[in-house]
Amino acid sequence: MATVIAGPGDTVLKVYPASLDRETRTALEREQAALSALDHPSILPVRKISELADGRVALRMQRCExxxxxxxxxxxxxxxxxxxxxxxxxxxxxxxxxxxxxxxxxxxxxxxxxxxxxxxxxxxxxxxxxxxxxxxxxxxxxxxxxxxxxxxxxxxxxxxxxxxxxxxxxxxxxxxxxxxxxxxxxxxxxxxxxxxxxxxxxxxxxxxxxxxxxxxxxxxxxxxxxxxRRPGEPILVLEPSRREQPPPPKKSKRGYVILAGICVLFAALWFGFAAGNTRPAPVPTPVGIELAPPVDRGDHVELSWTSNAELDYAVILAEEGSPDPQVIMAHRSTQRRVDVRPGLRYCFQIQGRNPQGTYESRFEPIRGATCKR
Missing domain, CATH: 1.10.510.10 (Transferase(Phosphotransferase) domain 1)
Incomplete structure (x- = not known):
């Protein structure tokens, strides 16, 4: 139905074989406007609808792997x-x-x-x-x-x-x-x-x-x-023990503190969901995850980490000004490139899981962020 051509940067052009009549163009623009208003993270948006010199219509989109x-x-x-x-x-x-x-x-x-x-x-x-x-x-x-x-x-x-x-x-x-x-x-x-x-x-x-x-x-x-219909028991919320529970974190006086404690709850939901009917066992103290200092490249950050156990990993990302953290699945990989926005502060954490339990790295900040549980 269309030909996909690599465009500049991270884009592709999806080129259709002819021009559009007015009715089709109107319907297409209506659909794309409705999708753009959603701004849904799991819907790949069309960045631009254009017409080539020969009259063919082309959609500019993000390139995917x-x-x-x-x-x-x-x-x-x-x-x-x-x-x-x-x-x-x-x-x-x-x-x-x-x-x-x-x-x-x-x-x-x-x-x-x-x-x-x-x-x-x-x-x-x-x-x-x-x-x-x-x-x-x-x-x-x-x-x-x-x-x-x-x-x-x-x-x-x-x-x-x-x-x-x-x-x-x-x-x-x-x-x-x-x-x-x-x-x-x-x-x-x-x-x-x-x-x-x-x-x-x-x-x-x-x-x-x-x-x-x-x-x-x-x-x-x-x-x-x-x-x-997720298999297994209801989602398990993994929290620190009561005696380890810290008081609610406070924002810094300049408002630059990223409250990353909600990462623990959010990622725990994901791990409980993916784990099916396996209830986490007590965390063995010898298992650890070491997150290296993030390498800030401006529009993205390079993360790498190590562990003394075989785990399935997720990257937890907290962005300054955002109430909810992002969870990026890494599976068995021990490195990940993460896109970030220039000028904002971020905190990162790695969480890992195996049948014996769930484990966390320390938080690592970039750009002077203050990370608190």
């Missing part, structure tokens, strides 16, 4: 599912349908976080794509009637989760299959069951519901159901 592939560890599947479900729900509330929730439209930023790209139906109706492209991920009603609505987006979410859990599309590709046979199989054939042993039954039920051939049987609010 890779697209979705599977299978993934269960914790990553859970994060992916909730991220995409929330992005879709936000767009739907704003009146925008994605229209093609497929692996090629789930991208990953340099920081590793997934984002959903290419929201909207205006360009899809103006430039129909090859009907056989990613057919195994498309809702049956889209294949039959070119329907694109909220329910077809939910089917796409189910297809993404199926790929992330199994490494295969819901309807497996058969080499050399005739197009008519392939379409008939997607429209009428059953989805192969998920047999992965570490996937809990409630997550399997959620995916099955999203992949229902009858649009009316798909969960109406998957973002809520996904959170409700």
């Amino acid at each position: 890779r697209t979705l592939a599977g299978p993934l560890p269960l914790r990553d599947v859970l994060v992916l599912g909730e991220t995409v479900a929330k992005a879709l729900a936000a767009a739907h509330r704003a009146g925008v349908v994605h229209g093609s929730v497929t692996p090629g439209n789930v991208l990953f930023l340099r920081t590793g976080e997934p984002v959903v790209a290419d929201f909207g139906t205006a360009l899809r109706r103006r430039f129909p794509h090859d009907p056989m492209h990613e057919l195994e991920f498309i809702a049956p009603e889209t294949v039959r009637e070119e329907t694109m609505d909220e329910r077809t987006d939910r089917y796409g979410l189910g297809a993404l989760l199926y790929l992330a859990l199994t490494g295969e599309p819901p309807h497996r590709t058969v080499a050399g299959e005739e197009p008519g046979t392939r379409i008939h199989r997607v429209l009428t054939g059953p989805v192969a069951p998920i047999t992965r042993p570490d996937v809990p039954d409630d997550l399997v039920a959620l995916v099955d519901g999203l992949l229902a051939k009858d649009p009316g049987k798909r969960p109406a609010h998957p973002e809520e159901l996904f959170a409700a």
Whole structure:
């Protein structure tokens, strides 16, 4: 449907094969305005709509590192599912349908976080794509009637989760299959069951519901159901023991103190979510994480750390003036580049987890920030 060309800096141009008529241009601008107003962290925005010298329309967007592939560890599947479900729900509330929730439209930023790209139906109706492209991920009603609505987006979410859990599309590709046979199989054939042993039954039920051939049987609010069906016990809040609990931190008289204590709670929620039904054991004192002083490069910071244990890591970032910290998953990596804004002060912490417990590094500031728990 379009050609992606590397642009200057961190941008790409997505170039479509012709110009836009007035109706399509108006619909496209309306969709992008609604998405821009959301400013949703998991929706990749279009930075600019432009027209090339030959009349073709081009969208300027942020360059991303890779697209979705599977299978993934269960914790990553859970994060992916909730991220995409929330992005879709936000767009739907704003009146925008994605229209093609497929692996090629789930991208990953340099920081590793997934984002959903290419929201909207205006360009899809103006430039129909090859009907056989990613057919195994498309809702049956889209294949039959070119329907694109909220329910077809939910089917796409189910297809993404199926790929992330199994490494295969819901309807497996058969080499050399005739197009008519392939379409008939997607429209009428059953989805192969998920047999992965570490996937809990409630997550399997959620995916099955999203992949229902009858649009009316798909969960109406998957973002809520996904959170409700996280495997395991309710989220555990990991806090210091009562005798170690410090008093509430106070801002410095100049207002430059970054209150990073909420990082502990926020990251604990993430780790409890990803850990499933494993209740953290008491933290073994020999395990430690050492965060090296951050290297400030102006528009980004380079972080590196070490540990004497094998852990799954997350970077906790507190920005001056922001009430909530950011959590950036690093998995087993021990280094991460993090984008920052020039002139603001930041505090960083590394949190790690294994089946025996959760561990934290000390806070490391940049630009004179004061970090307090």
